[in-house]
Ligand SMILES: Cc1cc2ncn([C@H]3O[C@H](COP(=O)(O)O)[C@@H](O)[C@H]3O)c2cc1C
């Protein structure tokens with residue numbers, strides 16, 4: 001884990017140059033709406049007034065959660081490992097989207113409670129076989145938290161070394177919306193009723209139970225007097241959430257933009273921004289998740305989601321879904337004629 005000095009945002013001069021080009025393209029200024037802002041942001045991130053096409057890469061971090069024992073998910077904990085097999089066979093939603101948009105995809109086992117050795121495309125970087133039950137004890141030791149964070153940093157570095165210029169983090173971990181909700185409450189000051197959602201599809205009774213679990217877990221964690229976001233991460237996080245926070249921190253330090261996925265990634269983003277201020281300038285929010293509280297977290301991060309399509313899957317799927325929109329923003333920005341080139345009077 002590195003320094004907490006505020007990061008520089010994407011390059012302002014390049015942003016201004018890109019904006020100037022947008023004003024000269026053969027359309028009324030502003031008529032391509034957010035596509036224009038996206039092109040200028042990507043230009044600033046790349047420090048090229050005409051940005052290169054995107055070379056996206058995705059890491060899915062998978063881990064089990066002790067809190068699953070409290071009946072906070074509509075699915076059994078065994079689904080985490082089963083879904084890693086599905087990722088390896090190419091059958092999950094994120095596999096389809098990654099193939100469709102030619103994104104490099106890797107799955108990182110940072111803490112699944114199963115032997116996943118030998119599965120195709122699975123990076124073995126297991127820190128522990130899952131987190132502890134955060135209702136009764138800290139989810140992670142400090143060492144586990146730091147090791148998982150470093151796992152995420154290594155994943156971002158791998159992608160960047162292979163030429164990726166846009167990163168996506170996804171997650172798989174049954175019960176991780178509970179850990180994410182706890183962290184979001186702790187870091188945002190929002191109440192459990194404002195944050196806790198149905199996850200994979202809890203009914204009304206399940207939702208109330210999950211709210212109670214989160215409230216009690218927050219009370220338990222308070223007794224340890226957590227002072228920093230990293231303290232909260234150890235108390236209430238999970239191995240994949242810590243890894244995603246490290247992934248985001250590393251990407252921002254290296255000046256590589258990230259498309260944030262849904263609720264769980266946003267919890268990791270809050271941790272990252274608290275630890276490394278200014279990281280958020282390198283992020284775009286793909287969508288507003290159905291999960292309660294996601295909208296308010298994005299607001300706190302100063303991010304406006306692109307889509308509101310009732311998504312509540314995770315895996316990085318929402319982020320992968322907006323890749324064609326980003327590619328379109330860059331293609332329009334680079335390939336449209338200017339008024340001068342087209343001889344159109346202004
Ligand atoms: C088949 C299946 C595939 C998934 N892919 C992502 N998630 C999503 O659901 C989980 C979080 O919801 P909760 O906190 O309610 O367990 C995470 O694993 C998340 O990525 C899935 C869940 C299931 C069941």
Ligand SMILES: O=C(O)c1cccnc1
Pocket residue numbers: 177199200261262263264265289290291311312313314315
């Ligand atoms: O928004 C998400 O990331 C999400 C929501 C519900 C279940 N799994 C993930």
